[in-house]
Every structure is written in structure tokens, then in C-alpha cells.
Amino acid sequence: MDKKEYINRLDEQKKLQKMMNTDKYLLNFHLIPPSGWLNDPNGLCEFKGINHIYYQYTPFDATWGMKLWGHYTTADWITYKEYEPFIFSDIPEDQDGVYSGSAFIKDDKIYFYYTGNVKHIDKDYDYIVAGREQNTILITSNDGFTYKDKKVLFKNIDYPSDMSCHVRDPQIFEKNNFYYMVLGARDLKDVGCVLIYQSKDLITWNYHMRIVPEKKFGYMWECPNLIEIDNKMFLICCPQGVEQEGINYANIYQCGYFPIDLDLENKKYSLGKFKELDRGFDIYAPQTFLDENNRRIIIGWMGLPDAEYTNPTVKNGWQHALTMPRELIVKNNQLYQIPLVEFKNLRSKINKELNCNKENVELDFNFSNCKNLEILLRNEIKLIYKDNIFTLDLKECGYGRDKRSVYLTSLKELQIFLDNSSIEIFINSGEEVFTSRCYSKDLKTDLKISGEYELKDFSWYELKKIEINK
Structure with a gap:
């Protein structure tokens, strides 16, 4: 062409x-x-x-x-x-x-x-x-x-x-x-x-x-x-x-x-x-x-x-x-x-409460003594940590994508970026990364968390949209 x-x-x-x-x-x-x-x-x-x-x-x-x-x-x-x-x-x-x-x-x-x-x-x-x-x-x-x-x-x-x-x-x-x-x-x-x-x-x-x-x-x-x-x-x-x-x-x-x-x-x-x-x-x-x-x-x-x-x-x-x-x-x-540190410029004000119901967000978790963990996002995306195995489970919103896993010696930090049809997960300051498309029916984060862990710190930010000029 x-x-x-x-x-x-x-x-x-x-x-x-x-x-x-x-x-x-x-x-x-x-x-x-x-x-x-x-x-x-x-x-x-x-x-x-x-x-x-x-x-x-x-x-x-x-x-x-x-x-x-x-x-x-x-x-x-x-x-x-x-x-x-x-x-x-x-x-x-x-x-x-x-x-x-x-x-x-x-x-x-x-x-x-x-x-x-x-x-x-x-x-x-x-x-x-x-x-x-x-x-x-x-x-x-x-x-x-x-x-x-x-x-x-x-x-x-x-x-x-x-x-x-x-x-x-x-x-x-x-x-x-x-x-x-x-x-x-x-x-x-x-x-x-x-x-x-x-x-x-x-x-x-x-x-x-x-x-x-x-x-x-x-x-x-x-x-x-x-x-x-x-x-x-x-x-x-x-x-x-x-x-x-x-x-x-x-x-x-x-x-x-x-x-x-x-x-x-x-x-x-x-x-x-x-x-x-x-x-x-x-x-x-x-x-x-x-x-x-x-x-x-x-x-x-x-x-x-x-x-x-x-x-x-x-x-x-x-x-x-x-x-x-x-x-x-x-x-x-x-x-x-x-x-990139420049992405911090997309953040809105910092939020500390676990009640997160926005659509495009960054979630930052800091754990100590994390034995097992389950995080549910958008009522469909599961993040599971059990027996030192971290798993991303997408089920129906994956459109054929099911589970992907990695072995960790420990889970200390999670940084998660949720866009309308993607998730990027940075584990332990980037030691391991998960990148995937996902297509949830409801795009609100609707965070739920359970397991055996100590949450030392948590914050989340609603993220602005990048600007594209023609």
C-alpha cells in the first residue's frame, strides 16, 4: 500500500x-x-x-x-x-x-x-x-x-x-x-x-x-x-x-x-x-x-x-x-x-479507603506476612496468591483467556493499572509483570480483598486519560 x-x-x-x-x-x-x-x-x-x-x-x-x-x-x-x-x-x-x-x-x-x-x-x-x-x-x-x-x-x-x-x-x-x-x-x-x-x-x-x-x-x-x-x-x-x-x-x-x-x-x-x-x-x-x-x-x-x-x-x-x-x-x-515516573501525572488525588468504584485506576498495595490472598476486581478479575503461586484468573471477561501464574518467594507489593479493557500488574516493584486484555461487563473497580495478610499500606488513584492530538 x-x-x-x-x-x-x-x-x-x-x-x-x-x-x-x-x-x-x-x-x-x-x-x-x-x-x-x-x-x-x-x-x-x-x-x-x-x-x-x-x-x-x-x-x-x-x-x-x-x-x-x-x-x-x-x-x-x-x-x-x-x-x-x-x-x-x-x-x-x-x-x-x-x-x-x-x-x-x-x-x-x-x-x-x-x-x-x-x-x-x-x-x-x-x-x-x-x-x-x-x-x-x-x-x-x-x-x-x-x-x-x-x-x-x-x-x-x-x-x-x-x-x-x-x-x-x-x-x-x-x-x-x-x-x-x-x-x-x-x-x-x-x-x-x-x-x-x-x-x-x-x-x-x-x-x-x-x-x-x-x-x-x-x-x-x-x-x-x-x-x-x-x-x-x-x-x-x-x-x-x-x-x-x-x-x-x-x-x-x-x-x-x-x-x-x-x-x-x-x-x-x-x-x-x-x-x-x-x-x-x-x-x-x-x-x-x-x-x-x-x-x-x-x-x-x-x-x-x-x-x-x-x-x-x-x-x-x-x-x-x-x-x-x-x-x-x-x-x-x-x-x-x-x-515510567511520568505516569504519576495521570493521578487524581490520593485515596486510602478500600472502597474503590472508579473505572480507570491505579491500585497500590504494600503487604507484610502475606500467606494467602484473593483480590476481586470488577466482579470478574481474580488475583490469587496461595502456596507462593500468584495467579491471574480472568474467566468470562478474558474471552478465552483463562489463568496465568508465576512462582514468588514472597508477595510484598502489588501495583495494578486498570484501563477500560486491560490490566497491568507489577509485583514486588517490577520483579514480575502480568499484562492482559480483559473485557468486564462492569468497568467499575469494585475492589474486594480477603485472605491471610497484613496490609501495611494501600492507596489508589483515579487516572486521567492521555491526550492525543491529530
Whole structure:
């Protein structure tokens, strides 16, 4: 879909937006698509004081379709501006979709790298070893809003010969006077891995090495982010094809990270044990970036590909959202996630009583000696803590989402954000996180709590709506 076709179809968007405006499940403090479908966050960066949030976007269909890059900006994470799509599919190498990628800032210029998707239909293909092109494409911009040309860096023939057609989602970082590109991949033996390329100029790239587990861990690693915080490195990725182990790896595809010791110069590495970033139903394709305050910010897709559960918003012309932006920090060699401090600006006055009957709220609990606990929200959402297992139970309001759980050594803190059709739970200052969509009949919080615990402190806030200007 090129820009001309997009403009010619804007009447379709207006029809979808009219339907959206009737939906009680529209989110108030999350970014959703202006219409249609949203998935992976892309190209996240802060450039000259402005945070740019690009995302996978299908404007005219709430289920699936041609992917573009949509575009929001914000300076304060509370007030946003919406723009027309940033990247259209308008060259042969991205003719079937502008897929995921990232941004890298150097010398007052933004380098955007993304995957151009091409799907051949001239005969029957398996679309794994044949029939698909995953082209790595570069554009550069001086402002984050405009660019001139697209440069194709790699086609499938340029990747190692033992790779399938699935090599995508480039991410760039700088280390030891070199630039490195990380690509998620699936090899011909159906082993998920990461490819790393090296460059001196951000344009000419050479294959450098790959990261592959000693024991197979899924058949494809999507959306890799290789990051460093406090001199510790982590490989964030989304493995597909990992079998469930008890309460772990319960989603169809996983979202998490490996601690990694990486020697790029000598092409050596050691992977730690994979840990899930989020234990909820709706989390995938997270992307991180460093803002100008040197915070490592992460935003994910509040959705999941190929999931069996559904979203009733489809009938009203839209589907999916982005998670709340969070800051990544390291504690005990583990990644913790905490909501950006800017979200405190959405709070109304503090309330201390347990009688909470507002719709969009933040709930903050501080426990001591918590042995077991049950919290009921909106008469449908249950949070249960028993025998060191914390469980989110959605029942009917999950539209196919049932239960997700995690083991805790103790439960000390809960921070819960309830939007019209989502819940995000931060446990023990971000040690564990649950992100999910939920569709309760009654949106009032109607908090009920029971169990064996000491409530040291409790507060809640009604949250204002973020402002989106067109």
C-alpha cells in the first residue's frame, strides 16, 4: 500500500473510527490504532527531546492486512500527537508489508532499519524454506517525519546459507567502535537463533557471528534486542515453538530474555537461563531504547500472534494496543520493569479507603506476612496468591483467556493499572509483570480483598486519560 492508495481509502478509516467511538472498551491511557489493527512497536527513539513511537499498522482492517508503520510522538508520555503513516510499502522489496525494525541515532540523523516482506503466490510454497522474501531495508531521516530513499541492504541470498526464509526484525547498537545489527532467525533445522552483523558506517554490513542455544529453544527467535544495563548484557527475544513447562511458557509464543556474556571481538558468548519478561496473556514483540535521560525504556505489543482467545473490539473496527511504557532496571541479575515516573501525572488525588468504584485506576498495595490472598476486581478479575503461586484468573471477561501464574518467594507489593479493557500488574516493584486484555461487563473497580495478610499500606488513584492530538 503506497501513500496514494492510503489517501484514496481514508473514507474507510472514517467509517471505522465512527464505530470505534461507540466502543466502551476504548483504552484511556494506552496507545491504540487510529483505526484497524496494531501490533509490534517499531523504531522507538528520542530525538531532540521528542519520543517517536512507530508501530505495525493496518489502517483499514481490524483483523489483518497490509502492514505500514504508524506514528505517534510525545514529549512527556502524557500528551501525544498522531501522524499519518511513516513508512509505506511502495518498493518491490517491501510490497507485501513494512515489517518490524528499529531506529539508531547518530550525528543528528535517525537510521531506520526494517524488514520488507514479500510473499510469492505464483505456486504452492511452504513459506519457510521457499516462497518468502525478508529483505533488510534502510532509510535515513533528519527529523523522524520525512525521508527520501530506501536502500536494500540484504536479501535472503545474503544471509547465511543454512537460514530459512525467516530472518527479520533488525536492531542496531554500538560497541567498541563498531556498529552491530541483530536479526532474529530460523535456520533450516528449525532452530531459533540470532544473527549479528558488523559495520563501520551503518550502511555496509558484514556477517559477524550468530547466537544459538546449546539446546534447541524454539524454532524462531523474533524481535531480538541486545541491550546492556549496569554493565550486564541481556538478549531480549520472542521464541516461537517452546513447549509449556508447568506454569511456565504458557502462551503460544514466549516473550523474555537470556542473560548473556558476550565477547564480540572474539565471537564468544554464554547464554543464561531464559526468563519470561511478562506472565500475562497479551505481551509480545517488546522493543527498547535509551532516552536522553539514559533510561532504558521498553514498550511491548499488548497482543499475541496466533492466540486462541479473541477481542470483542474487532466488531467496532479496531484491535490491540501498546503496553504502558516502562523503565528496565537490573536487580539481582534480573530485569525489573517499572512504569515510567511520568505516569504519576495521570493521578487524581490520593485515596486510602478500600472502597474503590472508579473505572480507570491505579491500585497500590504494600503487604507484610502475606500467606494467602484473593483480590476481586470488577466482579470478574481474580488475583490469587496461595502456596507462593500468584495467579491471574480472568474467566468470562478474558474471552478465552483463562489463568496465568508465576512462582514468588514472597508477595510484598502489588501495583495494578486498570484501563477500560486491560490490566497491568507489577509485583514486588517490577520483579514480575502480568499484562492482559480483559473485557468486564462492569468497568467499575469494585475492589474486594480477603485472605491471610497484613496490609501495611494501600492507596489508589483515579487516572486521567492521555491526550492525543491529530
